[in-house]
């Protein structure tokens with residue numbers, strides 16, 4: 001009889017302990033889950049999977065969810081404070097919605113965006129650069145490429161010869177990003193004219209434009225495209241227009257002119 005009572009008491013105690021443990025566990029799990037939600041986190045599928053394998057790069061562990069799973073929050077790539085040469089970087093947080101702000105030291109001009117935002121797919125822009133706008137030339141180095149913007153006006157052939165002295169060529173402009181970068185610098189150094197020769201010629205064969213690098217013309221920003229020709233051959237009775245430039249009469253879109261006209265120019269030098 002005593003033994004039966006003892007057994008019942010014991011099992012009641014064990015049940016109570018089990019219930020309390022469960023409640024505690026749930027309460028704790030609930031709290032962690034809420035904390036994870038508060039930081040816009042997501043839980044991994046199970047406790048052995050990692051944030052990166054579940055959600056991809058940029059997802060990092062930040063606490064736990066229920067049942068030992070990891071709470072993952074998205075963090076944009078770190079931007080070290082020394083990332084902007086001759087300028088400074090302010091990044092306080094790298095969560096979605098956080099901003100990174102940039103400014104240049106006195107005497108330097110910023111090319112690119114002053115502020116970028118962390119989005120679910122990373123920073124929505126690249127780190128700008130700080131350059132000195134000057135004549136006879138403005139030098140800008142981006143991703144291992146040196147661009148030299150020459151103020152002195154020369155015909156297309158002499159401009160190319162000047163670029164060769166630096167070990168480069170009149171620039172190719174092969175993407176919208178590269179074009180936008182060149183226009184940013186041109187706008188900063190706009191004095192008298194924004195006409196700049198680029199390394200594009202049809203070499204006297206109408207409409208067969210090719211880059212000096214030999215690459216075909218896959219990207220373009222012609223002012224006048226088909227059905228009109230991106231070619232000024234009949235423009236105001238001028239001689240054939242066989243050389244291309246970023247044209248200030250065309251809102252900095254590209255045009256072509258007689259190669260013997262004199263304009264400013266942009267050289268491109270690839271660093272070894």
Ligand SMILES: *[C@@H]1O[C@H](CO)[C@@H](O)[C@H](O)[C@H]1NC(C)=O
Nearest residue numbers: 035039040062063073075095
């Ligand atoms: C990580 O969690 C803590 C609370 O535990 C929170 O304060 C912090 O903001 C979280 N970090 C991110 C990047 O969300």
Ligand SMILES: *[C@@H]1O[C@H](CO)[C@@H](O)[C@H](O)[C@H]1NC(C)=O
Nearest residue numbers: 084085086087105106107108
């Ligand atoms: C610009 O930055 C370079 C490299 O960090 C440094 O050597 C140079 O002194 C800086 N120029 C000025 C004017 O601060």
Ligand SMILES: *[C@@H]1O[C@H](CO)[C@@H](O)[C@H](O)[C@H]1NC(C)=O
Nearest residue numbers: 090091092093099100101115
């Ligand atoms: C960046 O600048 C914006 C606008 O001035 C400001 O709201 C934001 O707090 C700044 N971000 C940082 C990290 O300082």
Ligand SMILES: *[C@@H]1O[C@H](CO)[C@@H](O)[C@H](O)[C@H]1NC(C)=O
Nearest residue numbers: 113115116117118119124125
């Ligand atoms: C980046 O996001 C911010 C905030 O949503 C927006 O104002 C800005 O225009 C975006 N920048 C780019 C380059 O998309």
Ligand SMILES: *[C@@H]1O[C@H](CO)[C@@H](O)[C@H](O)[C@H]1NC(C)=O
Nearest residue numbers: 200201202203204210211212
């Ligand atoms: C132009 O064509 C001539 C003759 O076909 C060729 O020798 C020359 O290298 C070409 N020049 C350029 C810049 O493509």
